[in-house]
Amino acid sequence: xxxxxxxxxxxxxxxxxxxxxxxASEKADFEAWxxxxxxxxxxxxxNYDDEETIRNRLLDRLVSQMNAEQTAMTKxxxxxxxxxxxxxxxxxxxxSIGAYIVIKESSDRKKELLTKNNDINPGTNxxxxxxxxxxxxxxxxATDGALAEESGIKISKKANGQVVYEVISGDDVKSSVDKGxxxxxxxxxxxxxxxxxxxxxxxxxxxxxxxxxxLKYPTNFTDxxxxxxxxxxxxxxxxxxxxxxxxxxxxxxxxxxxxxxxxILAYDEEEAVKTTLVEGAVRIEPASWHEDKTHDQVILLKxxxxxxxxxGKTSVxxxxxxxxxxxxxGVFYFDxxxxxxxxxxxxxxxxxxxxxxxxxxxxxxxxxxxxxxTLSAVLAILQEGxxxxxxxxxxxxxxxxxx
Numbered sequence: 001x002x003x004x005x006x007x008x009x010x011x012x013x014x015x016x017x018x019x020x021x022x023x024a025s026e027k028a029d030f031e032a033w034x035x036x037x038x039x040x041x042x043x044x045x046x047n048y049d050d051e052e053t054i055r056n057r058l059l060d061r062l063v064s065q066m067n068a069e070q071t072a073m074t075k076x077x078x079x080x081x082x083x084x085x086x087x088x089x090x091x092x093x094x095x096s097i098g099a100y101i102v103i104k105e106s107s108d109r110k111k112e113l114l115t116k117n118n119d120i121n122p123g124t125n126x127x128x129x130x131x132x133x134x135x136x137x138x139x140x141x142a143t144d145g146a147l148a149e150e151s152g153i154k155i156s157k158k159a160n161g162q163v164v165y166e167v168i169s170g171d172d173v174k175s176s177v178d179k180g181x182x183x184x185x186x187x188x189x190x191x192x193x194x195x196x197x198x199x200x201x202x203x204x205x206x207x208x209x210x211x212x213x214x215l216k217y218p219t220n221f222t223d224x225x226x227x228x229x230x231x232x233x234x235x236x237x238x239x240x241x242x243x244x245x246x247x248x249x250x251x252x253x254x255x256x257x258x259x260x261x262x263x264i265l266a267y268d269e270e271e272a273v274k275t276t277l278v279e280g281a282v283r284i285e286p287a288s289w290h291e292d293k294t295h296d297q298v299i300l301l302k303x304x305x306x307x308x309x310x311x312g313k314t315s316v317x318x319x320x321x322x323x324x325x326x327x328x329x330g331v332f333y334f335d336x337x338x339x340x341x342x343x344x345x346x347x348x349x350x351x352x353x354x355x356x357x358x359x360x361x362x363x364x365x366x367x368x369x370x371x372x373x374t375l376s377a378v379l380a381i382l383q384e385g386x387x388x389x390x391x392x393x394x395x396x397x398x399x400x401x402x403x
Contacts, residue, residue, distance in 0.1 A: 118391040120375040125161030127197035132185035162198035190214035211348040255282040276324040334365035357403040378384035
């Protein structure tokens with residue numbers, strides 16, 4: 001029975017099973033494969049309660065297959081690979097022409113593949129805050145405490161790497177509301193490559209900015225809508241206010257929110273704009289919709305769904321949300337992530353330019369790696385899959401070479 005299942009398909013099913021994304025037919029296939037290698041069948045629990053037992057059995061089976069096919073694999077030229085990087089033990093499962101290679105990353109590795117002299121530290125909490133009057137504040141060097149006051153709003157830097165806006169004068173705020181849009185005052189917070197920052201807006205909404213991103217917002221929401229503008233990537237936790245919807249403008253789209261949590265990825269250098277909804281509901285309007293008002297272009301996202309806007313066209317899919325939001329928790333989370341996409345993430349977080357020598361390997365990664373690791377530590381893990389890296393560190397410019 002097992003012969004009708006390819007390892008690539010079983011790997012996909014195992015990954016989807018762990019995240020509760022199996023369809024009915026996929027569940028049937030997975031149960032059939034799971035039971036196919038033992039003389040005595042043991043049915044998969046209908047509620048999948050005993051996950052640890054199942055994981056251990058799956059791993060034993062994969063290792064068994066690896067041992068049986070390792071010799072054959074070495075005689076065949078390597079083809080595109082898929083890697084699973086397990087977080088706790090840094091365990092890899094590499095799919096290559098019908099065989100899994102299991103590699104355990106040891107803490108006492110004798111072979112250093114990347115020299116520490118060329119190492120690059122991970123990103124930190126750093127950003128530039130530009131006030132309405134044009135004054136720029138370097139947040140990573142500014143002392144904790146009050147930074148400025150604008151129109152009855154106190155702007156403070158907290159010790160845990162965040163900027164907080166607080167209403168301190170009701171009279172000044174009321175005056176701003178009475179004067180309307182003419183007196184709208186905007187601030188912008190911008191993170192460089194290798195930086196991240198959190199901001200608490202005047203309405204108590206919270207925004208986490210990823211590296212190489214910016215957010216423009218009014219110092220107080222005095223209009224009927226709460227409107228901000230995003231470039232790059234950010235995670236939003238929006239304070240509920242039924243009278244004033246929250247709107248996020250980004251490349252190629254407008255997102256309408258009432259009270260919810262979601263992530264938007266909208267970098268200029270990437271073709272697709274992705275909005276991933278964690279909870280609540282948001283409405284996605286592609287920029288082209290405002291030109292022709294085609295109703296089927298407007299999308300209402302549900303929890304666990306992701307919209308993708310490319311060249312004015314919108315699509316929706318149910319996804320595992322972790323790969324798109326785990327950066328906020330300090331984790332690179334790879335979910336069948338292409339090598340080029342993984343390198344883009346490293347480029348932003350470690351502030352390096354990525355250069356490919358020769359053909360770009362057709363490689364995909366699964367798993368988690370801490371964003372607190374140095375670049376060489378991350379690369380030492382990734383290159384177990386056969387991809388090689390070199391860090392070229394020069395004054396004012398760092399390059400990551402992939403070959």
